Amino acid sequence: MEENYDVVIAGAGPAGAQAARDIASRGYDVAVLETEAEDRYPAGSNKSTAGTFPRMMSAFSIPDDVVMHYTDSVVLESPDDSFTLGKPGAVLDFGDFKEFLVEDGEEKGAEYFFDSRVFEPIMNPDGAAEGVRCSGGEEFYGDIIIDATGPAAPIAQHEDVEIVDLERSKQAIGIEYELDGVDTDAEGYADLTDAMMLRLDHDIAPGGYSWLFHTGEDTAKVGVCYLQNEAHTEHAEQGMSVDDYLQRWIVNDPRFSEQNIDDIEPLEMHRGSAHIQLPDNFSHANVMAVGDTVPSVDPLWGEGIDTGMKSGRAAATTADEVLNDKKLGKEVDPAEIDLSAYDRRWNQDVGANREPRYFITQLVYNLGNERYNQLMEDLNTEDNSTLAEINNGDLSKARKLIHFGDGKPLFKATTDTMRQKNKAIREAEEWVKEKTSNLGL
Ligand SMILES: Cc1cc2nc3c(=O)[nH]c(=O)nc-3n(C[C@H](O)[C@H](O)[C@H](O)COP(=O)(O)OP(=O)(O)OC[C@H]3O[C@@H](n4cnc5c(N)ncnc54)[C@H](O)[C@@H]3O)c2cc1C
Structure with missing residues (x-):
């Protein structure tokens, strides 16, 4: 044919x-x-x-029929704290x-x-x-x-x-369950009713993040994703797969009703991957x-x-x-x-402002759990316009969130971004790898 x-x-x-x-x-x-x-x-x-936002829905004439639930806030969680930003969205x-x-x-x-x-x-x-x-x-x-x-x-x-x-090391793998029996307004946690929540917590998603997107009543999409990079290696536990991390979160977090891994019965399951790298x-x-x-x-x-x-x-x-x-x-x-x-x-x-935004991402994933709590505290003191500028990759504004003691994550984020920006560095690395393996080193 x-x-x-x-x-x-x-x-x-x-x-x-x-x-x-x-x-x-x-x-x-x-x-x-x-x-x-x-x-x-x-x-x-x-x-x-x-999860998407009104800009995408209107620019591409997406009908309401494909929306599972409209949301009105984005919540960031750390192990012990949270930050809520009012922002309309839609979970499709x-x-x-x-x-x-x-x-x-x-x-x-x-x-x-x-x-x-x-x-x-x-x-x-x-x-x-x-x-x-x-x-x-x-x-x-x-x-x-x-x-x-x-x-x-x-x-x-x-x-x-x-x-x-x-690049394999830049491949983020993710898995999510659609669950019912979810308590979106549990005591001791931020109210996630009509919210999309992203959680920074290496015990749940080492070197990445987990999420809970409310899809109405007691249902939500709940998932975990991470890159198999240095930050992941530093925090990951031997033998744990991305599925194991998600199941363990569901069993340990009181917002989910299941107490045993064998009892988890997702309404649906989704999995996939995408690369986070500078093209x-x-x-x-x-x-x-x-x-x-x-x-x-x-x-x-x-x-x-x-x-x-x-x-x-x-x-x-x-x-x-x-x-x-x-x-x-x-x-x-x-x-x-x-x-x-x-x-x-x-x-x-x-991909406007992609490089500074990539740098900020690398910095965030290389911070530790305690530092994530501090980050939520800092975000709660900033006004929305500063946050919008940081989100747009304004590094002069992002400096406000940097603390004494962030040297190591800053160094890692800088070297990773330089490497991504510079194809010649990556090619030289490949060349060295090939030569050393040929020599049996
Ligand atoms: C777990 C997870 C959660 C995510 N959550 C969000 C979110 O909340 N919000 C958001 O905006 N983005 C999210 N993303 C990212 C988003 O889903 C992707 O960026 C988006 O789907 C990319 O669209 P695409 O068309 O480029 O690729 P894809 O969606 O991957 O589509 C590629 C298509 O090509 C087909 N295909 C593959 N190989 C071949 C082949 N050889 N020949 C012919 N066809 C082929 C596939 O079957 C598929 O239909 C998430 C991604 C994952 C993995």
């Missing part, structure tokens, strides 16, 4: 499906290839807690949200092919990708190819494309990478839906500029396509 399109998109997650909606509504032929079978979709890729049913994006894209003219696992790009001699090949041998050809497969990235990581190099590139010749493939997840809050959708939109806008001549009846040569405008859009619209 051989098909020709203006744009071929691999992956029907939020980023790919949003790019398809935008490209199809501009009148181009677009094919979306999704690995899951249609009758199961999106059970296998239903990975997200899907991620599966319903994905289905809406697909249906809306199809109405706009996008063609979806399920059960189509993209395997590799089909390259031409000029170094552009003519199309993609699926593992069943099907080939789809397009002037522009978009990799939106999340961390799988079969095109963006391919040796002939090399847009990204997703070097976003496109190559006529190929763009969007969403978690880049990776676009916000380093500070793990928010990947809004950023993924924005990157899908930036890719669609760029594709429209590049392919517009086709609408005027002119030929477009894939080898001459220049997608550098996408890189600029990504830096401006998707």
